[in-house]
Amino acid sequence: KAGVTQTPRYLIKTRGQQVTLSCSPISGHRSVSWYQQTPGQGLQFLFEYFSETQRNKGNFPGRFSGRQFSNSRSEMNVSTLELGDSALYLCASSLAPRAGGTQYFGPGTRLLVL
Amino acid sequence: SQQGEEDPQALSIQEGENATMNCSYKTSINNLQWYRQNSGRGLVHLILIRSNEREKHSGRLRVTLDTSKKSSSLLITASRAADTASYFCATEGSTGNQFYFGTGTSLTVIP
Numbered sequence: 023k024a025g026v027t028q029t030p031r032y033l034i035k036t037r038g039q040q041v042t043l044s045c046s047p048i049s050g051h052r053s054v055s056w057y058q059q060t061p062g063q064g065l066q067f068l069f070e071y072f073s074e075t076q077r078n079k080g081n082f083p084g085r086f087s088g089r090q091f092s093n094s095r096s097e098m099n100v101s102t103l104e105l106g107d108s109a110l111y112l113c114a115s116s117l118a119p120r121a122g123g124t125q126y127f128g129p130g131t132r133l134l135v136l
Numbered sequence: 137s138q139q140g141e142e143d144p145q146a147l148s149i150q151e152g153e154n155a156t157m158n159c160s161y162k163t164s165i166n167n168l169q170w171y172r173q174n175s176g177r178g179l180v181h182l183i184l185i186r187s188n189e190r191e192k193h194s195g196r197l198r199v200t201l202d203t204s205k206k207s208s209s210l211l212i213t214a215s216r217a218a219d220t221a222s223y224f225c226a227t228e229g230s231t232g233n234q235f236y237f238g239t240g241t242s243l244t245v246i247p
Binding site: 067114125 | 169171176177179180181226234235237238239
């Protein structure tokens with residue numbers, strides 16, 4: 023079974039631009055969560071989608087948004103990029119919403135904002 | 137911040153020794169999970185312990201959970217160079233709505 027895939031793996035953008043990251047969960051998994059990892063703040067939860075609905079959202083500004091498609095693939099979008107958005111963005115999938123379940127992580131997209 | 141704290145931040149040991157890392161958290165939880173991350177890559181799930189469990193084993197891993205102290209420990213026995221990685225605890229709150237990662241312990245196993 024293929025694992026969680028994320029595209030692109032690396033991305034360089036400039037301040038003010040927007041970016042869209044993609045995540046394809048493990049086949050059969052319907053829940054997708056997104057995390058931001060930075061050296062200063064560690065791993066922080068962005069949001070979780072299940073059956074195309076956002077279930078939970080972390081404490082991030084409205085510039086961060088996401089969506090999930092009927093095939094469970096998910097995208098996250100960051101608008102008006104800031105230098106502080108430079109981070110490793112990780113996507114994780116699970117069979118069902120996280121309660122009591124194991125999440126499987128993708129390799130991440132490393133975003134650099136110049 | 138509702139993140140957990142891990143201790144120590146960094147640990148360096150010789151191959152064959154045991155490694156112990158600790159995690160403290162702040163809220164009531166459904167479960168606590170440990171993950172490993174090799175440099176700059178995705179996280180790999182290691183083990184999950186539920187709030188009504190006190191100890192769990194998986195291969196060379198032993199996890200304990202003390203909900204009264206809001207703390208957990210991960211023991212890796214007979215460490216190998218391949219165990220070199222960062223280790224994170226993650227807690228799922230009792231409402232099931234949030235998932236918080238600890239700050240991580242960077243483990244280096246010297247061959």
